[in-house]
Amino acid sequence: MEMAIVMAREAQMDWIIHLDTDELLHPAGAREYSLRRLLADVDESVDTVIFPNYESAIESDDIRDPFTEVSMFKKNYDHVAKExxxxxxxxxxxxNPNYFLTYGNGKSAARVQDHLRPNGAHRWNNYMKTPKEIKFEDAAVLHYTYTKFSDLTSRRDRCGCKPTKEDVKRCFMLEFDRAAFIIASTATEEEMRTWYKDRVVWTDKELTLKLIRRGLLTRIYAPMIIIQGLRESNVFSDALAAVGKSPSDTPSASVSLSPQQNNSTLQSRVGQSMDVTGRRLLTLQEELAPPPLSPPSLEDEIFL
Incomplete structure (x- = not known):
């Protein structure tokens, strides 16, 4: 992410945000549903903005393309009434162990500026000052988590932990991830399917309607319509084709560098950008980067 900051500065980007491949930004509240407009309207004194995350609430166990098939989401604590x-x-x-299956502390976008640094995947910080931070009241990150049944086995196959409650703590920070790994490692496919339907898929229509009416669940159609439109207009396939072209196929006024040279150059620039503040860091006591955190639980009610 340090390299991404350097690249953003060289490209004269105004903002930078860390998103995973199962996330989309939902710029609700902005004119023309525009992320560019949303961030342009942020006061210049603000350094970072938090997008509370919404979590996908799937209604079938045979999802293939989450971005175009999922329209229901569970809203973040920050966007609903406490009561x-x-x-x-x-x-x-x-x-389930928590209100969300996975994390609930949102993602943050940072204004690209001097001394910016990543503070984990969820927040940003600055080597020389405490950033001024605000939280969006309408915009959100849409997190499409466990939207496909195969997500159970894919997580299992990426980890070498034993399927025990103690050992999975080495690989997973969140309770649902741990439970999903254990069930995927010990159950038959039929048992896994039953567990998945009970824990992940929303099949109770009455409960779904109740939570929509009370504001905990919501329907969001704009992202799926946009993705479908981009796909039908071949934007994605054209972009992939362009990436696959060799440097000689792409006109450029600059000298092309090999991946190794590019990586070396970026690392050098990162080192240069940090050199000024490196000595100062030795005297600073940095806070731990915030990990993926679950939303508030019932035990937290008295403190909120």
Missing amino acids: TYFGLYKEATRG
Whole structure:
């Protein structure tokens, strides 16, 4: 991410944000549903902005393309009334460890500036000052988590932990991820399918309608319509084809560098950008980067 900051500065980017491949930005509240407009309207004194995350709530166990098939999401604690959140917590959780299956502390975008640094995947910081941070009241990150049944086995296949409650703590920070790994490692496919339907898929229509009416669940169609339109107009295939071209096929006024040279150059620039503040860092006590955190639980109600 340090390299990404250098690249953003060289490209004269105004903002930078860390998103995973199962996430989309939802610039609700902005004119023309524009992320560019949303960020342009942020006061110049603000250094970072938090996008609370919404979590996908799938309604079938045969999703193939989450971005174009999923329209229902569970809203973040920051975007719902406290009384509603805790009053319907057990119904919304449906026996799972937490309100969200995975993280609940959102993602942050940072204004590209001197001394910017990543502070984990969820926040940004600055080597020389405490950033001024605000939280969007409407915009959100849409997190499409466990949207496909195969997500159970893919997580299992990426980890070498033993399927025990103690050992999985080495690989997974969140309770649902741990439970999913254990079930994927010990159950038959039929048992996994049943567990997946009970824990992930929203099949109770009455409960779904109730939570939509109370504001915990919401329908968001804009991203799926945009993705479908881009796909039908061949934007994605054209972009992939362009990436696949050799340097000689692409006109350029600059000298092409090999991947090794590019990597070496970027690392050198990162080192140069950090050199000025490197000595200062030795005297600073940095806070730990915030990990993926679960949303508030019932035990947290008295503190909020």
